[in-house]
Amino acid sequence: MIFSNFHTHSYFCDGIGNPEEYVLKAIQSNFNSLGFSSHAPLPFSNSWTMKEEDVNRYLNTIINLKKKYxxxxxxxxxxxVDYIQNLISPTDEKFKKLDYTIGSVHMLKNEATGEYLAVDGDEDEYIELITxxxxxxVKAFxxxxxxxxxxxxLKNTPSIVGHLDLIKKHNKNNKYFDENEDWYKLEIMKTLNVISKANTILEMNTGGKVRGYTNDFYPSNWIxxxxxxxxxxxxxxxxxxxPSYVNAYFEEASAILKGAGYTNQHVLLDNIWQTAPL
Structure with missing residues (x-):
C-alpha cells in the first residue's frame, strides 16, 4: 500500500503542531507523500481558518519543507478551500499556484440575518442553523x-471533495435526522451522480471518528x-x-474500501494524480 495523506492542518489554522512535525510523523510512518491543506482564509471573521497575513509564511514554510526533505x-x-457562493471557491485565481485543493462546505448562510454559520462548529451553532x-x-437544511x-x-471543481457527509458530525445515533431514510439517501445519490461526472476525487476521511464525533468515517459505509x-x-x-493522527484509522478505512470493491486509491506522486494499490 502507498501511504499518503493530503488533508492536514497545523498551527497555521485550527490544528496543533508545526508542519515539520507532520513531516517527521509521516516519514516515521513510511509515507511516500504528504500534503498540507490549511484552511484558506475566509472573507469574514472566524476562529478556525488561516489569517490572510499568514498565507505567504505558510506557502514559504511548505516550499522550504519540500526542499529540505x-x-x-x-x-x-x-x-x-471553502465553497461559499459568490464569496470564495477552490478555483479562485489565488489558489491556482497550489499543487491541489480540497473543496469543502463548512458554512451555510442565515438569509434572515446575513450571518454564516458552521455546519461542523459547536452543537449550539448546528442547532441554530436548523432552527x-x-x-x-431539517430537510431544507x-x-x-x-x-x-x-x-x-459543477462550477468550481476542486482536486478533492472534502468530507462529503460532514453534516452528520453532530448527528450521532440519528439525533437530528435519520440517515437511513429515503429522502436523505436521495440527497446523497444526487450529489454522487454530480461527482461521478466531474474530474475530481472524493476523500475517505477518518477525521470524524478520530476526534470522537462519529462512529464511522466520511462518507458512511453505504455511500x-x-x-x-x-x-x-x-x-x-x-x-x-x-501530527499523531497523520495515519489514524487508515487500516480500518482501507479495509472498508476493499470490502466495497476498491483495489486502488488515488494519490499525488511525482506531481501526477495516479492510482496506487490499497
Whole structure:
C-alpha cells in the first residue's frame, strides 16, 4: 500500500503542531507523500481558518519543507478551500499556484440575518442553523448543504471533495435526522451522480471518528458502496489536526474500501494524480 495523506492542518489554522512535525510523523510512518491543506482564509471573521497575513509564511514554510526533505518524502502544497457562493471557491485565481485543493462546505448562510454559520462548529451553532436559518426544517437544511457541494463540483471543481457527509458530525445515533431514510439517501445519490461526472476525487476521511464525533468515517459505509458502483475515485485521509493522527484509522478505512470493491486509491506522486494499490 502507498501511504499518503493530503488533508492536514497545523498551527497555521485550527490544528496543533508545526508542519515539520507532520513531516517527521509521516516519514516515521513510511509515507511516500504528504500534503498540507490549511484552511484558506475566509472573507469574514472566524476562529478556525488561516489569517490572510499568514498565507505567504505558510506557502514559504511548505516550499522550504519540500526542499529540505526532497530525498526522503514528497511534500505537496495545498489548501482546504471553502465553497461559499459568490464569496470564495477552490478555483479562485489565488489558489491556482497550489499543487491541489480540497473543496469543502463548512458554512451555510442565515438569509434572515446575513450571518454564516458552521455546519461542523459547536452543537449550539448546528442547532441554530436548523432552527433559525432553516426554520426547524431539517430537510431544507440538509438539501442546502448538499446543493452547495453539487454547485461547487459543477462550477468550481476542486482536486478533492472534502468530507462529503460532514453534516452528520453532530448527528450521532440519528439525533437530528435519520440517515437511513429515503429522502436523505436521495440527497446523497444526487450529489454522487454530480461527482461521478466531474474530474475530481472524493476523500475517505477518518477525521470524524478520530476526534470522537462519529462512529464511522466520511462518507458512511453505504455511500462508499455507491461510490464504487459509480466508479468515483477515492483517496484516504485523516484530516489530521495533530501530527499523531497523520495515519489514524487508515487500516480500518482501507479495509472498508476493499470490502466495497476498491483495489486502488488515488494519490499525488511525482506531481501526477495516479492510482496506487490499497
Amino acid at each position: 526532497t530525498d526522503t518524502i514528497q511534500i505537496y502544497l495545498g489548501m482546504e 433559525s436559518a432553516f426554520n426547524n426544517d 440538509v438539501h442546502k448543504y448538499y446543493e452547495q457541494i453539487q454547485t461547487m463540483v 462508499v458502496d455507491e461510490c464504487r458502483k459509480l466508479n468515483i475515485p477515492l483517496i484516504l485521509s485523516s484530516d489530521a489536526h495533530n
